[in-house]
Amino acid sequence: MATELSATSGHVARPHTADVIVEAWAPTRMACLEELVRGVVATFAHVGSAQATREVPLEVNAQVDEDLVIALLDDVLYLLDADGLVVVDVELEEDEVDGSVEGLFRVTPVERVVATGAPPKGASRSGLSFLPENAAWRARVVLDV
Amino acid sequence: MAPVTLVPETPYRWRLERTGAMRVPGIVFAAGTLLPDAASDRSLEQLANVATLPGIVEASYAMPDLHWGYGFPIGAVAGTDVDSGGVVSPGGVGFDISCGVRLLVSDLHRGDIAARIGHLMDILGRRIPRGLGPGAVWDASADDLRAVLRDGARYAVARGFGVDEDLAHCEDGGALPGADPAAIGARALARGAHQIGSLGAGNHFLEVQVVDDVLDERTAAAFRLDPGRVCVMIHCGSRGLGHQICQDHATLMQHAMRTYAIDVEDPQLACVPCDSVEGRAYLGAMAAAANYGRANRQLLAHATREAFRETVGSPSLRLLYDVSHNLAKFERHVVDGRDRRLCVHRKGATRALPPGHAELPGDLRACGQPVLVPGSMGTASYVLVGTTEGGAFHSACHGAGRTMSRHAALRLVRGDALRAELERAGIAVRAGSMRGLAEEAPFSYKDVDMVVSTCEHAGLARRVARLVPIGVVKG
Numbered sequence: 156m157a158t159e160l161s162a163t164s165g166h167v168a169r170p171h172t173a174d175v176i177v178e179a180w181a182p183t184r185m186a187c188l189e190e191l192v193r194g195v196v197a198t199f200a201h202v203g204s205a206q207a208t209r210e211v212p213l214e215v216n217a218q219v220d221e222d223l224v225i226a227l228l229d230d231v232l233y234l235l236d237a238d239g240l241v242v243v244d245v246e247l248e249e250d251e252v253d254g255s256v257e258g259l260f261r262v263t264p265v266e267r268v269v270a271t272g273a274p275p276k277g278a279s280r281s282g283l284s285f286l287p288e289n290a291a292w293r294a295r296v297v298l299d300v
Numbered sequence: 301m302a303p304v305t306l307v308p309e310t311p312y313r314w315r316l317e318r319t320g321a322m323r324v325p326g327i328v329f330a331a332g333t334l335l336p337d338a339a340s341d342r343s344l345e346q347l348a349n350v351a352t353l354p355g356i357v358e359a360s361y362a363m364p365d366l367h368w369g370y371g372f373p374i375g376a377v378a379g380t381d382v383d384s385g386g387v388v389s390p391g392g393v394g395f396d397i398s399c400g401v402r403l404l405v406s407d408l409h410r411g412d413i414a415a416r417i418g419h420l421m422d423i424l425g426r427r428i429p430r431g432l433g434p435g436a437v438w439d440a441s442a443d444d445l446r447a448v449l450r451d452g453a454r455y456a457v458a459r460g461f462g463v464d465e466d467l468a469h470c471e472d473g474g475a476l477p478g479a480d481p482a483a484i485g486a487r488a489l490a491r492g493a494h495q496i497g498s499l500g501a502g503n504h505f506l507e508v509q510v511v512d513d514v515l516d517e518r519t520a521a522a523f524r525l526d527p528g529r530v531c532v533m534i535h536c537g538s539r540g541l542g543h544q545i546c547q548d549h550a551t552l553m554q555h556a557m558r559t560y561a562i563d564v565e566d567p568q569l570a571c572v573p574c575d576s577v578e579g580r581a582y583l584g585a586m587a588a589a590a591n592y593g594r595a596n597r598q599l600l601a602h603a604t605r606e607a608f609r610e611t612v613g614s615p616s617l618r619l620l621y622d623v624s625h626n627l628a629k630f631e632r633h634v635v636d637g638r639d640r641r642l643c644v645h646r647k648g649a650t651r652a653l654p655p656g657h658a659e660l661p662g663d664l665r666a667c668g669q670p671v672l673v674p675g676s677m678g679t680a681s682y683v684l685v686g687t688t689e690g691g692a693f694h695s696a697c698h699g700a701g702r703t704m705s706r707h708a709a710l711r712l713v714r715g716d717a718l719r720a721e722l723e724r725a726g727i728a729v730r731a732g733s734m735r736g737l738a739e740e741a742p743f744s745y746k747d748v749d750m751v752v753s754t755c756e757h758a759g760l761a762r763r764v765a766r767l768v769p770i771g772v773v774k775g
Contacts, residue, residue, distance in 0.1 A: 239434050273739065
């Protein structure tokens with residue numbers, strides 16, 4: 156299992172017969188989603204000490220949390236396929252009034268990271284969860300690999 | 301969902317009785333030893349969920365390579381009655397729309413290339429784009445992309461990437477009718493813009509194979525498959541374009557389902573009536589992605605022919621067949637004595653047309669459709685042929701079927717050790733990443749010999765020839 160663990164926040168990849176499950180946790184909603192993004196990237200690339208070469212702004216307006224998770228991970232895969240960019244880090248902020256999420260991806264060209272596995276084709280809604288748990292937030296997603 | 305119970309009907313056919321919201325039973329084609337382990341694989345529960353889809357007829361079917369997916373299990377077939385409110389579900393096709401296989405048959409035998417296989421694999425390794433991100437055989441323009449979405453492999457051939465004979469040996473003549481590029485979002489187009497002619501990663505591969513065993517001499521002769529014959533198998537799909545189309549339309553349907561009062565057991569089963577605004581939009585986009593997938597394999601076949609020309613002279617590499625195993629198609633089938641128009645979803649299942657079927661090209665019609673079954677890396681692949689009796693709307697398996705997670709595989713073998721083991725077995729490997737290689741270790745899959753044997757015993761398709769790899773290109 157690929158794991159980045161700490162007491163308060165982290166991510167872990169868990170087995171699934173043909174695919175991969177990524178779980179993430181953190182004290183806040185946005186920190187949890189940031190961990191989820193890192194966990195998804197870790198399934199296919201070792202970003203290690205790769206420096207971001209640019210920042211890409213992001214904005215997600217989703218009706219429900221499931222759509223938010225899907226849209227965010229779609230952004231990660233879009234940058235990889237369309238622009239050849241791997242997300243090395245992410246910062247998210249949620250508008251408390253309208254619930255929209257803004258932030259930025261720090262990215263680097265795919266040539267600057269070590270490919271460690273197959274990139275996901277997409278994030279499934281089956282088994283997807285993003286919920287508060289014991290004064291923290293926890294996310295879980297099945298990736299089609 | 302209540303625990304699922306299988307009742308044996310024959311040694312190779314099991315019935316999942318209707319319970320709860322199931323509209324039809326489930327039918328599993330498998331030898332007892334191939335049935336999924338309920339403790340680690342929830343595919344039977346998923347098969348029961350598929351049986352709840354509006355308009356489903358006969359049964360939700362499972363092939364012998366059934367395994368746990370998301371929403372639909374992998375290795376599933378479901379037909380819905382289009383004219384009675386039957387639904388289409390992007391989850392019943394999967395992210396990799398028109399993922400499929402093509403097999404090229406050379407005029408060479410193993411001894412003809414034995415001394416040059418290393419050089420051939422080096423050239424294939426350089427010419428076949430794979431792995432992370434964009435990069436493709438063809439630097440296609442926006443106009444090219446639009447034409448590919450409409451005309452699939454036909455456009456690729458018209459642009460010089462193949463010969464007309466290829467198209468006769470592609471499912472649907474290389475282009476699925478009904479493509480609607482306008483139903484594809486900008487993101488999907490951008491993801492697919494620079495990937496026409498690329499393998500991707502995961503279980504996708506290009507293998508140089510030789511015929512290891514002939515099981516049906518008459519059909520094998522018609523397919524030009526004799527012992528030692530060199531072939532090339534290409535397994536890939538519609539890349540980021542297809543993946544994004546699946547996601548976009550599944551999201552739309554997630555919300556549109558309320559309009560049609562549809563409730564599903566699993567969100568990845570989101571669906572709408574085929575004959576609805578959203579259903580037609582998905583089917584149009586899916587057909588365009590299928591065309592992209594066929595063009596993708598056509599471009600890779602072209603690159604393969606170039607590599608053969610460069611290294612082993614100018615041999616013929618004739619296309620035996622190109623067939624998808626992730627697709628939903630309108631087909632006519634007799635159900636309960638009535639001829640009906642069905643939307644047949646095959647997710648990890650291969651169409652297997654019987655002998656005499658009008659959709660087959662003249663030189664294959666008497667035999668039946670070649671069913672191409674890629675095995676796990678380093679073991680064997682098979683060519684089967686459709687049978688008259690068939691089953692599951694004339695469908696068969698699509699591969700060996702995974703039993704072990706990628707994580708478990710990584711715990712058991714390192715990529716470099718696996719590569720050395722394959723090389724010792726006479727298989728030249730050109731891999732994009734060592735971890736990706738280890739994730740596809742052969743022991744992660746069911747025994748492909750057992751899977752195809754079960755297909756034959758169950759009457760779904762008949763074995764024609766067994767092929768083994770001598771060279772593997774992987775992402």
